[in-house]
Amino acid sequence: MSLCVRSISRDEHLAFVEGRPSVSHLQIPSWGDVKPDWRAGSLGWTDGAGVLVGAGLVLLRPLPRLRRYLAYLPEGPVVDWHAPDLAERWLTPMLAHLKERGAFSVKMGPPVVVRRWSADAVKAAVADPDLHRLGDVEPTSYEQGARDVADRLHRAGWRQAERGGEDGFAAGQPRHVFQVPFAGRSLDDVRSGLNQQWRRNIKKAENAGVKVVRGGAEDLPVFYGLYTETAERDRFVPRPLSYFQRMWSALNAERPDRMRLYLAHHDGEVLAAATMLTVGEHVWYSYGASTGRRREVQPNNAMQWRMMTDAYEQGAAVYDLRGITDTLDESDHLLGLLRFKAGTGGQAVEYLGEWDFPLDKLLHRALHLYLGRR
Structure with missing residues (x-):
């Protein structure tokens, strides 16, 4: 018997x-408040007894000049x-529910x-040098059942989405991430899992007098200054300061300490900063920023270790460093970030990726033509 899908309240969600x-x-629910260009709503799946057995945040983005929407459920919904x-x-x-909307x-x-x-x-x-992509590498483990999920989606008419950016219609989340498992490990185990260079850099930061502290909303402009410097150095388009201020207000209003800010100080200057998000037993290193000055005192390693320690002490089962490149090409400027994250001794993780279902094939095709022109 099919489940019933209906709109649910934020409190239920x-x-x-x-x-x-x-x-x-x-x-x-609060993530919808972070995305004002989308109209957010909560969906719930209920069984025959009216019990909520699944939920999802859906973001609706209108097609220009039409009252029709792209419905996006990033990294969701939460179902079986x-x-x-x-x-x-x-x-x-x-x-059916989304088509009605x-x-x-x-x-x-x-x-x-998946892997x-x-x-x-x-x-x-x-x-x-003979390997060019992470997908070419024999995985350490396969997740049972992932291929069955993909097959069911294909048979039902879903198609794997092409990679895109995060803005506008080209919504997209990383398929490959890097995670450090904490469950069943002591903090000493986690530290021992760091590679030698990481442990050396953490010690170097301590000896140099780097201090990592938690910041508040008033420190977001300091973070933002480092973030824009990072964007110029790493060649990406930065989000506005208002985005991070909105994140702070929305997420922490929903649950205190949902979002944290960390700052690495040295000789009176903030050299690095990062945001951390927590939902249940999962903790994410969300956005990071740093200056190119005084890199020899290793503020980034010190800051990450403080964040990992705090995440562990609050009961996290996994520390998630978010997206990594799947290219192994030395010419790719993101390869350095992969090396940095791999130094934590965690795991590269591949998810099933994003999937599309065209409810109106003509408009769906028009959307992709519109994106192509952009």
Whole structure:
């Protein structure tokens, strides 16, 4: 029997999220407040007894000059992805509900892990000139059932989305991330898992007098100054300061300490800063920023270790460093970031990626033509 999909209140949605050990920070009610260019709503799946068994944050973006919407569920929804009747029981009623609300296309990101690579496997792959992408590397482990989920989606008419940016219609979240598992490990185990260079850099920062402190909303402009410097150095378009101020207000209003800010000081100057997000037992290093000055005192390693320590002490099961490149090409400027994250001794993780379902094929095709012109 299919489940019923209906709009639910923020309180219902939040209660469902907080009853689970891990839900993406992009699937909590307050994330909709961070995205003012989208119209946000909460969906709920209920069984025959009216019990809420699934939930999702949906973001609706209008097609220019039309009252039709792209419906986007980033890293969600939170449903039983491994159910054998996934399409019929869970996804078909969701599509019907969204079509009634004016959606012409639906994009979602199943939080389903496909493969994992250990830090040692990543390090060896980066050093091998014959390997060009992480996907070419034999994984350390496969997740059982991921291929079945992909097959069910294909059979139901879903298609894997092409990679895009995060703005406008080209919504997209990283398919490859780097995570440090904490569950079942002591903090000493986590520290021992850092590579030798990381441990040396943390010690160097301590000896140099680097101090990592938590900041508040009033420190966001300091973070932002470093962030814009980072954007220029790493060649990406920065978000405005108001985006981070909105994140701080919205996320911490929903749950105190949902978002934290860390600042690495040295000789009276802030050299690095980063934001950290927490939902249940999952903690994310969200945005990082640093100056090119005094890099020899290793503020980034010191800051990350403080964040990892705090995450561990608050009961995190995983520390998530978010997106990594899947290219192993030495000419790619993002390869250095992959090396940095691999130094934590965690795992490179591949998710199933984002999937599209065109409810109106003509408008869906027009959307892709519009994106192509942009």
